[in-house]
Amino acid sequence: MKTSTIVAATVGVLTVATIGYAIYFDAKRRNDPEFRRKLKKERKRAQKLALEEAKKLSNRSAQTVEEALASIKDEDFPTSMEEREKFCMEQLSAGEALFTRGPQNYAQAAICFYKALKVYPAPAELVMVYQKTIPSEVFTLVMGMLSKDVQSKQEKYYTVFPPEDMNVKVDEKPEGVTADGQKVTRRGLVVTKAFTAGQAIYSEVPVINSLEPSLEGSFCHYCLKEIVQESAVPCSKCSQVVFCSQDCKDAASQEFHNILCTKNSEDADSPERSLYEYTKTTRNLVPEMLAKFLVKMVHEESMNSGAEYNSFDHMERLRYLEIPPSDEEEKEMELLKVALGSNIPGIDEFITAERYLLMKGRLLYNLYGISTSLDTDRTIKYLPERQRSIRDAPITGSGLYRVSSYLMHSCEPNTKIVFSDHDHKLTIVATRDIQAGDELFVGYIKNGKLSTEQRRLELFTKYRLQCMCPLCETTD
Numbered sequence: 001m002k003t004s005t006i007v008a009a010t011v012g013v014l015t016v017a018t019i020g021y022a023i024y025f026d027a028k029r030r031n032d033p034e035f036r037r038k039l040k041k042e043r044k045r046a047q048k049l050a051l052e053e054a055k056k057l058s059n060r061s062a063q064t065v066e067e068a069l070a071s072i073k074d075e076d077f078p079t080s081m082e083e084r085e086k087f088c089m090e091q092l093s094a095g096e097a098l099f100t101r102g103p104q105n106y107a108q109a110a111i112c113f114y115k116a117l118k119v120y121p122a123p124a125e126l127v128m129v130y131q132k133t134i135p136s137e138v139f140t141l142v143m144g145m146l147s148k149d150v151q152s153k154q155e156k157y158y159t160v161f162p163p164e165d166m167n168v169k170v171d172e173k174p175e176g177v178t179a180d181g182q183k184v185t186r187r188g189l190v191v192t193k194a195f196t197a198g199q200a201i202y203s204e205v206p207v208i209n210s211l212e213p214s215l216e217g218s219f220c221h222y223c224l225k226e227i228v229q230e231s232a233v234p235c236s237k238c239s240q241v242v243f244c245s246q247d248c249k250d251a252a253s254q255e256f257h258n259i260l261c262t263k264n265s266e267d268a269d270s271p272e273r274s275l276y277e278y279t280k281t282t283r284n285l286v287p288e289m290l291a292k293f294l295v296k297m298v299h300e301e302s303m304n305s306g307a308e309y310n311s312f313d314h315m316e317r318l319r320y321l322e323i324p325p326s327d328e329e330e331k332e333m334e335l336l337k338v339a340l341g342s343n344i345p346g347i348d349e350f351i352t353a354e355r356y357l358l359m360k361g362r363l364l365y366n367l368y369g370i371s372t373s374l375d376t377d378r379t380i381k382y383l384p385e386r387q388r389s390i391r392d393a394p395i396t397g398s399g400l401y402r403v404s405s406y407l408m409h410s411c412e413p414n415t416k417i418v419f420s421d422h423d424h425k426l427t428i429v430a431t432r433d434i435q436a437g438d439e440l441f442v443g444y445i446k447n448g449k450l451s452t453e454q455r456r457l458e459l460f461t462k463y464r465l466q467c468m469c470p471l472c473e474t475t476d
């Protein structure tokens with residue numbers, strides 16, 4: 001990986017972490033426009049600086065960085081907020097004491113500053129402080145350690161994801177070459193053990209999902225299960241959403257609803273209601289799903305669960321179709337910023353048009369339609385077909401799934417998707433015997449009675465996909 005790529009990734013991680021910081025550490029800055037402007041300017045400077053510093057890293061420094069990281073590789077970092085704060089202060093003063101004793105202590109000082117960065121909730125800001133206050137040699141070493149960290153996190157991802165108990169791994173396969181001779185690879189899922197027809201291979205719940213708006217009230221706002229009226233648990237702050245159980249209500253509140261709840265605000269244009277009203281009237285779930293995604297990401301950051309990869313890490317690796325900017329996205333972006341603005345300071349800077357289009361592209365390209373226990377003669381207008389769905393039952397919502405996003409399409413798939421608990425939990429079931437090491441395929445579209453030509457057209461229109469499955473390869 002090129003140094004510039006590593007540094008760009010580092011800065012990306014810093015920006016994301018900053019959002020997490022803002023929500024739980026520093027309430028007084030929330031409404032200060034001057035502070036926001038300053039932050040934006042400083043972040044740009046941090047990016048530039050990181051790039052310059054990485055270029056300066058000489059071979060000798062690179063070795064020092066490796067050694068420094070190796071010396072602390074098994075160290076644990078504190079998890080509670082208080083412990084982190086204390087640890088951070090200790091490292092900062094130790095680092096300062098060390099570098100004032102001279103260049104022979106620079107590497108040790110850099111380790112302290114690096115450790116402080118690892119627990120400090122707003123690393124981008126701390127980097128700016130370092131840049132102004134510590135010797136440039138020490139600063140270069142700290143940035144080098146940070147870049148290495150990000151690089152190894154990137155490289156390790158597919159060795160720890162998907163978790164072993166899901167019985168699949170992501171495999172990279174050649175997919176031809178581009179016109180200028182660049183190798184193209186694609187990723188798919190292969191099984192780590194054999195399965196017989198009818199066996200479940202794995203199950204997963206989505207990172208985020210949304211319910212078809214016209215079903216709000218009769219289906220759970222969190223898990224999309226049909227609500228049994230006796231056990232319905234409505235939101236205590238708004239009369240818009242209902243949950244099928246207290247567990248779903250608690251999970252939703254923690255992950256996103258505490259921020260996205262309309263709180264029964266009277267004003268349809270209020271920050272609380274504007275996104276809700278838009279979703280209900282347009283039935284376009286994208287901004288709501290992205291709002292949930294971002295709030296969940298912040299929630300994960302503030303929980304500091306120790307998980308190595310958060311929802312953002314999972315999403316940023318997914319393939320996408322580029323979406324050209326239009327008025328629709330402008331509107332969606334504005335709604336998102338308004339809905340999250342007062343709760344997530346820094347969101348204005350984070351949601352650039354480029355990042356929004358990327359997130360939307362990733363979301364739409366990887367969504368699956370969810371169909372639960374809805375009976376087919378119920379009169380709802382179905383969601384626009386913007387997601388992979390081969391279900392015969394009507395779609396009750398959409399979900400983004402971490403692992404299943406990697407499944408390739410085949411017109412003769414060896415698995416099928418089942419929502420066996422009638423909620424958002426997706427299970428992949430073998431439809432024939434599968435050997436260990438075989439790749440898994442689902443149908444992105446209903447094959448049924450379609451001709452090869454019709455299938456090709458549908459797959460291309462929806463996914464820009466020229467199907468390479470055996471059925472398509474052997475028929476003209």
Ligand SMILES: C[S@@+](CC[C@H](N)C(=O)[O-])C[C@H]1O[C@@H](n2cnc3c(N)ncnc32)[C@H](O)[C@@H]1O
Nearest residue numbers: 186187319405406407408409410466467468469
């Ligand atoms: C949602 S992604 C699936 C994961 C993807 N294979 C990856 O590399 O990350 C959809 C993309 O997978 C590839 N793909 C899936 N099924 C395919 C098929 N039957 N034939 C050719 N390409 C396919 C296409 O490149 C498509 O754009």
